[in-house]
Amino acid sequence: MRIAPTAYRRMAHRPARIAPRDSTSGGALSMPFAVPSRPAPPRPLPLRPVPGPRGLPWIGNLPAFGKDPLAFLVRLRDDFGDAVTWSLGPMRSLFLSHPQHITEMLTTREQAFDVLDILWAFRQVTGQSVLLSQGAEWRRKRGLVQPTVRPRQVRAYAPAMVESAQVTAERWREGRQIDVHEEMALITQRIVLRTLFGNDLGDQTRALGRAMSVAEQVVSDELRGIGLFLPGWVRTPGRRRLLAAVATIDAEVHRLIRARQAGQVRAAGQLGRGGLDGLSRLDGQVAGAASAGRPGTGPCPGSDSDPCPGADSGDRDDLLGRLLAARDADGRPLSAKEVRDEAVTLWAAGHETTSTALTWAWYLLGGSPKARAQMDDELERVLGGRPPTFDDYDRLPWTQQIVKETLRLYPPAWTIAAAAREGATLGGSRIPAGTMVWCSQWSTHRDPRWFPDPAAFRPERWDADAPDVVPEHAWFPFGGGQRTCLGARFAQVEAVLLLATLAQRFHLDIAPGTVTPKASLLLQPATRLRATLRRAD
Ligand code: HEM
Numbered sequence: 001m002r003i004a005p006t007a008y009r010r011m012a013h014r015p016a017r018i019a020p021r022d023s024t025s026g027g028a029l030s031m032p033f034a035v036p037s038r039p040a041p042p043r044p045l046p047l048r049p050v051p052g053p054r055g056l057p058w059i060g061n062l063p064a065f066g067k068d069p070l071a072f073l074v075r076l077r078d079d080f081g082d083a084v085t086w087s088l089g090p091m092r093s094l095f096l097s098h099p100q101h102i103t104e105m106l107t108t109r110e111q112a113f114d115v116l117d118i119l120w121a122f123r124q125v126t127g128q129s130v131l132l133s134q135g136a137e138w139r140r141k142r143g144l145v146q147p148t149v150r151p152r153q154v155r156a157y158a159p160a161m162v163e164s165a166q167v168t169a170e171r172w173r174e175g176r177q178i179d180v181h182e183e184m185a186l187i188t189q190r191i192v193l194r195t196l197f198g199n200d201l202g203d204q205t206r207a208l209g210r211a212m213s214v215a216e217q218v219v220s221d222e223l224r225g226i227g228l229f230l231p232g233w234v235r236t237p238g239r240r241r242l243l244a245a246v247a248t249i250d251a252e253v254h255r256l257i258r259a260r261q262a263g264q265v266r267a268a269g270q271l272g273r274g275g276l277d278g279l280s281r282l283d284g285q286v287a288g289a290a291s292a293g294r295p296g297t298g299p300c301p302g303s304d305s306d307p308c309p310g311a312d313s314g315d316r317d318d319l320l321g322r323l324l325a326a327r328d329a330d331g332r333p334l335s336a337k338e339v340r341d342e343a344v345t346l347w348a349a350g351h352e353t354t355s356t357a358l359t360w361a362w363y364l365l366g367g368s369p370k371a372r373a374q375m376d377d378e379l380e381r382v383l384g385g386r387p388p389t390f391d392d393y394d395r396l397p398w399t400q401q402i403v404k405e406t407l408r409l410y411p412p413a414w415t416i417a418a419a420a421r422e423g424a425t426l427g428g429s430r431i432p433a434g435t436m437v438w439c440s441q442w443s444t445h446r447d448p449r450w451f452p453d454p455a456a457f458r459p460e461r462w463d464a465d466a467p468d469v470v471p472e473h474a475w476f477p478f479g480g481g482q483r484t485c486l487g488a489r490f491a492q493v494e495a496v497l498l499l500a501t502l503a504q505r506f507h508l509d510i511a512p513g514t515v516t517p518k519a520s521l522l523l524q525p526a527t528r529l530r531a532t533l534r535r536a537d
Pocket residue numbers: 106130131132142149345346347349350351353354357411412413416477478479480481482483484485486487488490491
């Protein structure tokens with residue numbers, strides 16, 4: 001690697017005091033999630049990479065990385081320093097640990113780095129959506145999709161979030177043992193399908209959910225093994241399962257698109273449970289728009305690139321309606337294939353991430369009765385037993401801090417990587433084109449320089465008047481820069497409303513023992529997290 005060689009010195013001191021900033025918000029919600037930080041320094045922090053572990057011929061560090069990626073990345077940081085070169089299979093890699101380098105990488109990504117599109121299996125699920133696009137195509141898609149999750153929309157989705165949690169709480173019984181992740185995934189799955197497709201799909205929800213779980217499992221398996229380097233034409237048993245699952249997803253999503261365009265969705269009539277004020281309002285919008293919807297005018301679903309002729313029929317307040325109604329600067333709608341790719345991406349990116357975060361939140365709360373008691377006090381004071389609404393989000397700072405601290409300790413997305421383009425620089429040094437540049441939420445969030453006693457669950461770290469300071473992008477569960485998570489607000493509001501709804505009704509007594517995380521596509525508990533339900537009232 002030709003990067004200016006200079007003596008490397010690991011920064012050991014604590015950061016200076018810095019002013020508030022939040023890379024995820026940028027808008028209407030006031031965010032106690034804001035990270036105290038200071039404006040970017042005028043000059044970049046010089047990059048002084050040192051060579052990391054040598055690894056084996058051809059495969060480099062793939063075995064060590066594949067066995068335990070989290071431990072491997074922390075070892076890179078602790079044993080070698082803030083910028084380490086290493087190899088993963090045939091790929092040259094550079095691992096960054098310092099928040100200033102991470103900030104520089106995240107904020108120059110669109111200009112200087114390529115999206116890492118190495119995971120064939122992942123692409124089968126998301127297609128060419130905003131997640132894997134770049135340049136002009138990414139800008140167009142981001143511009144079209146972003147409005148579907150802006151604060152006004154998140155407000156409209158909030159009743160469905162609360163109602164979905166209530167459905168689960170109604171089913172829960174004192175003394176019953178639950179698989180926490182399974183329960184959280186059911187809720188977030190229901191939410192994402194309702195907010196995406198504006199409806200409770202009943203049996204289809206289960207079929208779609210199952211197909212998505214299979215797809216996610218195969219993608220996770222491929223991520224850590226040789227599947228990462230297998231060409232797309234190789235058909236392993238896992239890949240065959242994946243393709244079958246994707247076919248189910250495609251058929252169902254295209255059917256929904258077709259139905260929507262034909263104005264055949266009778267949302268109100270199909271609602272499974274509903275009935276609560278908020279949800280009725282949301283569903284009313286769907287139903288109203290459905291009955292006003294214009295019939296589709298052609299067989300666009302299934303076509304790869306033709307704009308859908310009926311695509312202007314969806315002005316309803318769900319994600320699908322908004323995707324169908326979206327127009328780019330030239331007035332062009334998304335094609336049916338593009339709508340499918342964005343909808344499936346929002347779905348894939350939007351449910352398992354949040355359910356994983358919630359699972360970890362219950363785990364941490366289980367081990368911290370004090371934090372739980374403080375949350376109970378807050379819920380009692382603010383809600384007094386009524387269900388939370390979108391407007392309560394800002395009134396629940398401690399619950400927000402619990403979510404924030406959970407995302408620090410167990411960030412569902414545990415790494416971000418991108419490939420350097422010709423001319424890319426970091427810290428003033430040129431990065432050879434093709435180098436895979438990595439940073440990891442897992443290792444940076446647990447760096448004692450930015451978070452004293454890093455393994456401790458301490459939501460009070462995020463108190464508005466906390467003495468500790470955190471540099472920009474020392475906490476970055478949603479990434480950062482222009483490509484920051486599109487659903488960050490959605491996820492934060494969803495996590496707080498779900499915790500608040502369920503905690504008002506139940507305690508989740510977690511079985512004793514430590515649950516270790518497993519890094520696959522997301523950072524999930526390596527073993528099932530079981531809890532016994534105990535009524536909160
Ligand atoms: C706790 C929950 C979530 C976490 C931890 C999370 C994390 C992330 C991260 C780390 C990225 C990559 C950012 C980057 O490369 O800098 C990302 C991108 C993205 N996320 Fe999320 N996410 C969450 C929830 C959601 C939700 C609820 C949605 C949709 C409703 C969503 C939609 C997306 C999309 C579309 C992108 C691609 C953005 C782009 O490339 O321009 N995410 N997310």
